[in-house]
Amino acid sequence: xxxxxxxxxxxxxxxxxxxxxxxxxxxxxxxxxxxxxxxxxxxxxxxxxxxxxxxxxxxxxxxxxxxxxxxxxxxxxxxxxxxxxxxxxxxxxxxxxxxxxxxxxxxxxxxxxxxxxxxx
Amino acid sequence: xxxxxxxxxxxxxxxxxxxxxxxxxxxxxxxxxxxxxxxxxxxxxxxxxxxxxxxxxxxxxxxxxxxxxxxxxxxxxxxxxxxxxxxxxxxxxxxxxxxxxxxxxxxxxxx
Numbered sequence: 054x055x056x057x058x059x060x061x062x063x064x065x066x067x068x069x070x071x072x073x074x075x076x077x078x079x080x081x082x083x084x085x086x087x088x089x090x091x092x093x094x095x096x097x098x099x100x101x102x103x104x105x106x107x108x109x110x111x112x113x114x115x116x117x118x119x120x121x122x123x124x125x126x127x128x129x130x131x132x133x134x135x136x137x138x139x140x141x142x143x144x145x146x147x148x149x150x151x152x153x154x155x156x157x158x159x160x161x162x163x164x165x166x167x168x169x170x171x172x173x
Numbered sequence: 174x175x176x177x178x179x180x181x182x183x184x185x186x187x188x189x190x191x192x193x194x195x196x197x198x199x200x201x202x203x204x205x206x207x208x209x210x211x212x213x214x215x216x217x218x219x220x221x222x223x224x225x226x227x228x229x230x231x232x233x234x235x236x237x238x239x240x241x242x243x244x245x246x247x248x249x250x251x252x253x254x255x256x257x258x259x260x261x262x263x264x265x266x267x268x269x270x271x272x273x274x275x276x277x278x279x280x281x282x283x284x
Binding site for chain 2: 117
């Protein structure tokens, strides 16, 4: 059974750095072809693709957010971390991690999401 | 502004069929067969309904089908049921560094 779960702060001050963790089970990032993606969704708006990390360590970023984002995986191959620097109120959103496969661009399993509010 | 254009809302009565369009460009929807559709109920994570234009994941009702013509993809739901009322989002591979773009979403109301 594949599950993903996001964790991190619910409230972040403007200019601070956000760190979110995606812990997953039912698959491993050490498996060839496996990938984990971060996607966010502001309240009442459409999802926005943020970043992806592949089993081999390759990373891809949303061009418009590239300077603020870092995606990484830990040695267990069962956690992925996303950091976003210089947070603004417009970054308020539910942040999701999701599984996908190399060469495929759909996300078959999603976490329940972590709502992050940026406010002073 | 989303990269893919969807109608803001569609509606239909139980038992009817509806179609939601998703218009992109030759650089995304029209250039690849990597269009996906997601269903999202309030307060829930998106759920994959269609992948690679017209394929259904295991467990998704065959009332849901997808197609593509040129730069426009479509999701058709036949035999509308009350439980189909939700927001629907399309997405596509872009071939660029930002690998995936989403549509603005369509709210389906079952009358």
